[in-house]
Amino acid sequence: MKTKKRGVVVIITIWMMIAVVITYALSLILTYVILSRRSEKSAWKMVVSDVEDVSNDLEQMVEASVLSFMEELVSTGTVTTANIPDPEAFSRELQSRFGTQWIEINIADKRGILIASSYPEFVGFNYSSSTESSGFLVLLDGSTLTYSQPMREDVMDDTRYVKYSGRRFEDGSGFLQVGLPDRMYDNWIEIQGQYVATNRSIGDTGYLMVCSADHKIINSYHNEHKGQNIADSGIELDPDADNDYTCFKCDVFGVPSYVTVNDVGRMHVLGVYPEKEANYVRDEAVTMMVIMESAVFGILFVGLIVLMKKVIVNNIVKVNTDLKAITGGNLDRKVEVRGTYEFDSLSTDINAMVDSLKEFITLAAARIDEELEVAKAIQNSVLPNTFPAFPDRDEFELYASMHAAKEVGGDFYDYYMIDDHTLGFLIADVSGKSIPGAMFMMTSKAVIKNLVESGLPVEEVFTQANKRLCEGNDAEMFLTAWLGFLDLETGLVRVANAGHNPPILIRDGKAEYLVLKPGLMLAGMEGMEYKEQTLQLQKGDILYLYTDGVTEAMDKEENLYGEERLKKALSFGEDYPEPSSDCGLPRSICELVTGDLVEFVQGAEQSDDITMLCIRYLGSHSLTDHHLKEITLEAIPDNVDRAVDFVDEILDEYGCGVKEKSAIDVAVDELFGNIANYAYGSGTGYATVMVNVVKEPLTMEITFIDSGIPYDPLAKEDPDVSQSLDERPIGGMGIFIVKKSMDAVVYEYKDGRNILTIKKKL
Amino acid sequence: MNVTTKSEGEKLTVICEGKLGTTSAPELEKAVKNNIEGISELVFDFEKLEYMASAGIRVLMSAGKTMAKQGSMKIIKVPPEIMEVFSFTGMADILDIEAL
Numbered sequence: 001m002k003t004k005k006r007g008v009v010v011i012i013t014i015w016m017m018i019a020v021v022i023t024y025a026l027s028l029i030l031t032y033v034i035l036s037r038r039s040e041k042s043a044w045k046m047v048v049s050d051v052e053d054v055s056n057d058l059e060q061m062v063e064a065s066v067l068s069f070m071e072e073l074v075s076t077g078t079v080t081t082a083n084i085p086d087p088e089a090f091s092r093e094l095q096s097r098f099g100t101q102w103i104e105i106n107i108a109d110k111r112g113i114l115i116a117s118s119y120p121e122f123v124g125f126n127y128s129s130s131t132e133s134s135g136f137l138v139l140l141d142g143s144t145l146t147y148s149q150p151m152r153e154d155v156m157d158d159t160r161y162v163k164y165s166g167r168r169f170e171d172g173s174g175f176l177q178v179g180l181p182d183r184m185y186d187n188w189i190e191i192q193g194q195y196v197a198t199n200r201s202i203g204d205t206g207y208l209m210v211c212s213a214d215h216k217i218i219n220s221y222h223n224e225h226k227g228q229n230i231a232d233s234g235i236e237l238d239p240d241a242d243n244d245y246t247c248f249k250c251d252v253f254g255v256p257s258y259v260t261v262n263d264v265g266r267m268h269v270l271g272v273y274p275e276k277e278a279n280y281v282r283d284e285a286v287t288m289m290v291i292m293e294s295a296v297f298g299i300l301f302v303g304l305i306v307l308m309k310k311v312i313v314n315n316i317v318k319v320n321t322d323l324k325a326i327t328g329g330n331l332d333r334k335v336e337v338r339g340t341y342e343f344d345s346l347s348t349d350i351n352a353m354v355d356s357l358k359e360f361i362t363l364a365a366a367r368i369d370e371e372l373e374v375a376k377a378i379q380n381s382v383l384p385n386t387f388p389a390f391p392d393r394d395e396f397e398l399y400a401s402m403h404a405a406k407e408v409g410g411d412f413y414d415y416y417m418i419d420d421h422t423l424g425f426l427i428a429d430v431s432g433k434s435i436p437g438a439m440f441m442m443t444s445k446a447v448i449k450n451l452v453e454s455g456l457p458v459e460e461v462f463t464q465a466n467k468r469l470c471e472g473n474d475a476e477m478f479l480t481a482w483l484g485f486l487d488l489e490t491g492l493v494r495v496a497n498a499g500h501n502p503p504i505l506i507r508d509g510k511a512e513y514l515v516l517k518p519g520l521m522l523a524g525m526e527g528m529e530y531k532e533q534t535l536q537l538q539k540g541d542i543l544y545l546y547t548d549g550v551t552e553a554m555d556k557e558e559n560l561y562g563e564e565r566l567k568k569a570l571s572f573g574e575d576y577p578e579p580s581s582d583c584g585l586p587r588s589i590c591e592l593v594t595g596d597l598v599e600f601v602q603g604a605e606q607s608d609d610i611t612m613l614c615i616r617y618l619g620s621h622s623l624t625d626h627h628l629k630e631i632t633l634e635a636i637p638d639n640v641d642r643a644v645d646f647v648d649e650i651l652d653e654y655g656c657g658v659k660e661k662s663a664i665d666v667a668v669d670e671l672f673g674n675i676a677n678y679a680y681g682s683g684t685g686y687a688t689v690m691v692n693v694v695k696e697p698l699t700m701e702i703t704f705i706d707s708g709i710p711y712d713p714l715a716k717e718d719p720d721v722s723q724s725l726d727e728r729p730i731g732g733m734g735i736f737i738v739k740k741s742m743d744a745v746v747y748e749y750k751d752g753r754n755i756l757t758i759k760k761k762l
Numbered sequence: 763m764n765v766t767t768k769s770e771g772e773k774l775t776v777i778c779e780g781k782l783g784t785t786s787a788p789e790l791e792k793a794v795k796n797n798i799e800g801i802s803e804l805v806f807d808f809e810k811l812e813y814m815a816s817a818g819i820r821v822l823m824s825a826g827k828t829m830a831k832q833g834s835m836k837i838i839k840v841p842p843e844i845m846e847v848f849s850f851t852g853m854a855d856i857l858d859i860e861a862l
Contacts, residue, residue: 637784637785638785640783640784640785641781641783641785641786644781644783658841658843659842659843659846661813661843662812662813662841662843662844663813663843663846663847665781665783665812665813666783666813666814666815666847669781669783669784669813669815669817670783670784670815670816672784673783673784673785673815673817676784677784721850721851721852722852722855723852724856725823725826725827725830725856725857726827726830728823728856732816733816733819733820733851734815734816734817736816736851737815737816737819737847737850737851740850740851741846741847741850
């Protein structure tokens, strides 16, 4: 798992971190914004409500004073509709009492018509004629006792303000209305205002202030502010504006605060609420949230990572460890990570996959085995393996065997009767093994067989085979081979050797390596010319050919079987008694070597193909009529011995008995002698001796041909063998002896030639 | 053909080896003629003779005739295959022959 790539945990951690940070920031911002708005809202609410309280208190206090004054007038009956004092005098009286410049007094009857006033010009005014004044008509409903209106501009003098209040007369005959001037009102408020704010606070640190019309602070929670101009505090008041709970934020004495201003009369009531306190809850909540969220997210985060590592990463590592073992070749390893549903399913799937893979591999291996078996069967079928190979031939015995190392080998052998008296035999070792080796082997075998059967000389077979095998030899395979053409009549072997191991010749129970010039291997180099070499076999000689699978067979300690041991095995010495020849000596020899190899390797695996071919030459004594040999000599007595020797050689070849040989020798001597002495008279000529060997029963047919004087020796009478020595003529015995000792003697004169044939069974 | 002659007083032994035929018969004839003078006992040793043709028989007959006048002649150690030739030519009856 050593890789530069990031792990699952790291990737998830990073993405989780990003998600958490975004969520965290969003929630904080949202909380901050919401709480800020709520704080502001509640701050304003608090300030406004406190300012309102103070304003109302002030107004109510003033109003109450007016109303109690009117109550006094009405309840005592000082003023009624029936008893109307002189309003002007009454006004002056009241002015002096309240210390004001003027005071307006009006009396209305029960119809809402003004009947008396400190301003006589108002008498006759119908209250229902104006919006403001019609409000007072409520006092005529029979139940409402008092009624007040907020201060408004005086209709008579727009430089002054007036506050109207009304009181119903007890008898329902009308109502009294008093208009108080603003100055008086202000005075009252100023008096009240000096006390109203002193003991009031907004929250813990907020406070109230009252300022006069000239912006002087007349009352404040903080005594030190008294007497100062409101502008000094930082609050800018517009002298022209009517402040009706005007809200704004500004620094008040350096402290950022919510400020609400309300005008009561010409007074200003101010509520100041420091932002710090207003935002206390918000700040506290946000702080708490930061702490809480950090804790919660942190715990969640660490927990998740630990869990992830435990549940995912550790399991993945386990699965990987198992997979590594599986890819390493152990298909029996099972993945058993069963902790979670997903890993359980993964384990099951992997195991199923490996199982089916295993099955496929087994099937594939079986198929390859099957294919190799087929190839082996094909290879074995192309190697001739029926023995005896030529049951109707008794000039030789032949046996061959091939044991492939792997299912299919690169070795092969072959043998063929090229004509009636020539046996071709081949042993070869292809450089490749298995199927390619076998294919090359089959090609090589077919090519060589083809060339041999086309009747080419042995060296030409290899020269041509090399040419053909070099063509298109892309696999660059080659083969060593040893090809022999054995003349069954003469025992002469014509050999072509393409770099093959020297065969062993066993003669009289003694084994020797037969070292011939090695040519280059076949398919090795284009344009290679091979040379014929010869080897003379004698009757009884055994030729043993093999591939290096024999000499290079190894035991478990990697010791080679070796050429020495092979030679010893074939020497039929004490250690290796000559095998029985019941089923042919060559077969026994091959089996002997195979057995010795098995003993030598002691169970070690066979590393190379083991192939051998063995021929025992028995000599030609069973030839057909065509197996003629002849010699033509000058017909002179000195050549009689040469004629005899010529025939003797053939007789020896067929293992002729002493008696028969002697008789035949005599016959040849007599007949050739006759031709030499008489056929050509005093002249000279030639005589031909033809020897024909007939089998079943083995018979020698010897024909003497001369073109001399026609003469039938058989026409002459036989001599009288009962005559005494004295009586018998010297000579005339030769033809008689021949007739006596041969099985048949035939004379013929044909085409100007004397043809005399003798036959003798051997 | 190899002919060896051994003289012990009046006894002459002729040892024949190899092939006694047309080519070699004159050689044997010469050897006998050259040594037969004053010989009363002529012995032919045929132990190592491979074959004998009519030319050989002629030499033996000629020698036999001569020896009939001056003594005796004997052919010894004759191999069976040569003995056969002596038999069917009737020589076995007229010459003193000992088989091997």
